[in-house]
Amino acid sequence: TTAVGLLAGFRLNASYDRFQEARIFWGEINNSSRDLAGNAMMWISNEKERERMLKLIKAYPISVHWHLNYKGGYYFMRRDMPNFEDARYAEFFAEMKDVFDNDENDEDFTYVCSNFLERTHLPLRISAMMRSIIANNDGCDPIYNREMDEQVQRLVGCLGMAERVLRTPIPVCFTRHTSRLFFFWSNLLPFALYPAVGPIGTIPASLLISYSVLGIGDIGMQLEEPFNILPLRQYSEGI
Numbered sequence: 001t002t003a004v005g006l007l008a009g010f011r012l013n014a015s016y017d018r019f020q021e022a023r024i025f026w027g028e029i030n031n032s033s034r035d036l037a038g039n040a041m042m043w044i045s046n047e048k049e050r051e052r053m054l055k056l057i058k059a060y061p062i063s064v065h066w067h068l069n070y071k072g073g074y075y076f077m078r079r080d081m082p083n084f085e086d087a088r089y090a091e092f093f094a095e096m097k098d099v100f101d102n103d104e105n106d107e108d109f110t111y112v113c114s115n116f117l118e119r120t121h122l123p124l125r126i127s128a129m130m131r132s133i134i135a136n137n138d139g140c141d142p143i144y145n146r147e148m149d150e151q152v153q154r155l156v157g158c159l160g161m162a163e164r165v166l167r168t169p170i171p172v173c174f175t176r177h178t179s180r181l182f183f184f185w186s187n188l189l190p191f192a193l194y195p196a197v198g199p200i201g202t203i204p205a206s207l208l209i210s211y212s213v214l215g216i217g218d219i220g221m222q223l224e225e226p227f228n229i230l231p232l233r234q235y236s237e238g239i
Contacts, residue, residue, distance in 0.1 A: 001192075004185045007178055008216040011170075015223035018165050022226035025162045026235050029064065029155060033057050033239045036130075036151035043144040044137055052108060053133050056126055058099045059112060061239045063122040064159055065232035066092055068166055073233040092116055095236075127156050162227070170224055182217055186210040 037057050044050040066072045074091055077084060093113060100109040108129065115125050134148050190206045197205050222229055 001185070001189075004181060004213060007181065008213055008220070011174070011178055011220040012216055012223070014170060015220040018170075019223045019226040019230075021165055022162060022230055025158045025165075026230070026232070028158045029061055030235065030239055032151050032154040032158065033061065036148060036155070039144070039148045039151060043140045043148065044133070045139045046137070049133050049137065053130060055100055056108065056130050056133075058239065059096060059108075060123060060126050060130075060155060061236040062092075062095050062099065063112070063116075063126055064162070065227075065236050066116070067121070067123050067159075068162055068227040069232055073231070089113075089117060123159050124156070127152055166227060175221070175224075178217060182214055186214065 037054055040050055040053045040057070044053060071077050071079075071088065072091055072095075074088075077087055077091075081087065096109060096112055097104065100106045103109060111129075112122065112126065115122050130152050131149060134145050134152070137145055137148075186206075189210060190202050193205050193209075194202045
């Protein structure tokens with residue numbers, strides 16, 4: 001039981017560290033977006049390009065949460081649905097349409113949606129568009145342009161760190177071994193409790209203790225994939 005408790009606690013801590021990292025990355029995306037938007041308002045003199053930059057800043061977190069969560073946080077969608085891909089694109093299209101003020105003729109809107117359909121790395125495409133605006137901002141001191149580019153670098157850096165969490169899960173062998181150990185332990189637990197609590201108390205005591213320990217293991221499994229449980233859409237809408 002001591003070994004099982006230590007293993008469950010270690011797994012929960014490892015999973016929570018991943019969850020905490022993901023929260024930190026999204027907080028940094030939020031801060032970087034605000035800084036970049038403020039800089040754009042101050043230092044991009046061309047009104048059209050300034051408005052374009054602000055729209056791309058709003059589009060960036062949406063592209064990131066669709067990149068990290070294939071269903072974009074729409075948990076009612078299932079991959080086995082016959083029209084899953086169409087439903088997925090329809091939800092993305094609606095979100096981007098709000099960002100671009102319902103202007104379906106906007107070139108950036110068309111470009112973003114087409115790249116989403118082609119399954120390219122959309123967050124990097126949008127960051128490249130931001131950098132293009134900064135590079136063509138001729139009426140500004142180069143120091144200010146460099147400052148805006150550093151904010152874009154922060155956004156891309158957060159994306160890279162989030163991808164590290166996404167693509168390096170806890171090793172499967174550890175998860176399997178933990179599950180097997182929990183299974184054997186919960187089946188042997190009644191034999192250990194019987195001498196202490198008798199025939200009447202064995203079943204409820206076994207159920208209660210097993211529920212407590214297995215619940216810790218289940219929480220760890222859910223926290224292991226933070227982008228499936230974090231409110232990514234709410235984060236994006238806030239930004």
